[in-house]
Amino acid sequence: MSKKVYNTAAEALEGLTFDGMTVMAGGFGLCGIPENLILALRESGVKDITAISNNAGVDDFGLGLLLQTRQIKKMISSYVGENKEFERQYLSGELELEFNPQGTLAERCRAGGAGIPGFYTKTGVGTLVAEGKEHRDFNGETYILETGLVADLSIVKAEKADTHGNLVFNKTARNFNPPMAMAGKVTVAEVEEIVPTGDLDPDEIHLPGIFVQRIVKGTFEKRIEQRTTRKREHY
Amino acid sequence: MSKKVYNTAAEALEGLTFDGMTVMAGGFGLCGIPENLILALRESGVKDITAISNNAGVDDFGLGLLLQTRQIKKMISSYVGENKEFERQYLSGELELEFNPQGTLAERCRAGGAGIPGFYTKTGVGTLVAEGKEHRDFNGETYILETGLVADLSIVKAEKADTHGNLVFNKTARNFNPPMAMAGKVTVAEVEEIVPTGDLDPDEIHLPGIFVQRIVKGTFEKRIEQRTTRKREHY
């Protein structure tokens, strides 16, 4: 009975994209990013995207692919610059950039998804981040007001989905995916495996399907940004 | 190496109680309540407690036990009154009561635990709950300011803990336990089973041990408030 499952990433985005839209993309660095949906977004040709994502990918992978094609007008991120094209567009003024502290960014997404339009945080008080924001004291300490974020579309990546959109993530690939899925007016999830509803233990579901409107099975490159290893000392 | 495991509920509370303290107690109705720690709190004799709990137990079980002994001065709850002694104390003015909408209460705990001293919500706008609270418009809608809650002590109940305090909950017995564990200056968890650290799958831990300072294995009555069943039609 479930109508959430789509055959291709392109089909999963059908009818959801429009120029000037706001898109949240899950992932931290290149870990847990919605590789397939980013490609489908590129193919869709949608322009003037405001992309909310902790990072901006690298030149030829992740959101970097949408920078190459100049489909992104503005980014809201906490850390960028593993990406030459990003740098060029930013320095030339072609790309707008809003830096958010990482925790503020995560909480803004969770708040947006939870119907909380604003919250106070200590993060950034006394810094550039606090400029122009309301300051307020609680119990003798100063906090600033940050607002909730909502996206026209959230694209996220999980390890598994059941056909009702219940999601399970793998290790640190969870990261921004759950709060961003909560904050999407529509959320599309790409996964490594779609299992029949009932296969997931209800206590082990990380994100209930109510936050996920469409699902597609992807194929994944899973690029590693910093391959660090240690020598095997004992055999 | 872990020093989080205590032998008895009484030992687990040692040094943590003082008159006039604020205590959060997890659970919804009688489901997922910290039965053993409530008893230990009663034995401790601590007085003038402000108890933050969604409900107030029944006369002879749950927080009702601390009402019997008049150890509670004030309750912050969303729904009470399955409890005659509560009713008597409240009507006679012996017990203070602050009603919070259930979602506001849950979010106030999560906010307190997350370092968020205040957040805006639509819940309660135009009702008694909004009286005396700051009103503010975001995107043309009116919201009220609610504050984060922190407790001197949070007592919670989980199904399993490992010796580092990582917790796993069972079904709807999860309820208020995770957000309240986050909001405790000190959090003590009682569990049905303590397993060696490493036995829990790191992707299946509901509440990381950083939020739990002490653990004790309890024995549980698990009383059912409304036993509803259906007839077996087929065999």
Added chain:
Amino acid sequence: MPWTRDEMAARAAKELHDGFYVNLGIGIPTLVANHIPEDMDVTLQSENGMLGMGPFPFEGEEDPDLINAGKQTITTLPRTSFFDSATSFAMIRGGHINIAILGAMEVAENGDIANWMIPGKLVKGMGGAMDLVAGVKRIVVVMDHCNKKGETKVLKACTLPLTGKGVVNRIITDLCVFDVVEGGLKVVELAPGVSMQDVKESTEATIVA
């Protein structure tokens, strides 16, 4: 013939659509679950921390760790997921639930609803009702048109302390179905054998064409 409780629940079930996430209140709204068509994919939320609420358990299979928001023992379904109370109300407050069907003591023509306290009587608390009416996209009230004294519950303005202000979209009573519209309530359906005149006589709220 006014609708019976069960007929009201059946009428309320028509408010549901395939793929909906739904929160049902206590009382008549609970009965709505019995009228969901078998081929309709509807997921019931229980605000204590569960999506995909199943029926009551068979006798002897009650699980004290598995209850609904009314504290009744229930069961799971294949689709069920569990979560904590903060996440549960993030769903509700964040507008992720498609519809809530709730009972009420009073509703008013401007969409106000009162269903949590009667001054002078012992107040048990609002539970999750205020969060539901504020957060859920569409609020449908199901209630008797009049109280036990025969006084209308469909008012120009609520007299009891409010649960939510201007939040109700539709009202289903034993006599009719109202929509809350500009200027008052609009009758969109009558119970069989109930006339517009019957409704007007039992309603204080402004009825608009």
Added chain:
Amino acid sequence: MPWTRDEMAARAAKELHDGFYVNLGIGIPTLVANHIPEDMDVTLQSENGMLGMGPFPFEGEEDPDLINAGKQTITTLPRTSFFDSATSFAMIRGGHINIAILGAMEVAENGDIANWMIPGKLVKGMGGAMDLVAGVKRIVVVMDHCNKKGETKVLKACTLPLTGKGVVNRIITDLCVFDVVEGGLKVVELAPGVSMQDVKESTEATIVA
């Protein structure tokens, strides 16, 4: 002899105590992990969503789904738990991490810290640094006393845009250990062979007795 990078890390490791939850920044702070006594129960947090960070994987065992906040491949430990970014920063912001050991470009005598941007140079962003310095109970900075041009990084007031205001508790440099106290910085330890005079000559910040 000023401390080497590794000696600074070893000194910083003395800030840790049994049962601590710790966040280590990039650079010298990362090396602190190598100096945690084997019998000390310390849990490392990685702000991308992990408690109980293990060492780098053996070659060929790298898992792209298992990285730290520096985007390096790592491993789990028996105690490991994973969670989302909102929960991770709830820990940080909520004061649940006992200590963060971080690098810095500049620190000032009032506890200000600057470690995220140099005006005129390409800014990569603050990542989680602002959340850490604002939320973690105790902030220890580990850095060279002077920059590559030989200019002190221990200032009366930071010249670079701040990461946090009045947040640093202790500073460990190659020359000494300072505490941020009323009125300025107090030297609480000197590297072997380094004199108070050496420290004074390399420090702009007010040094109090």
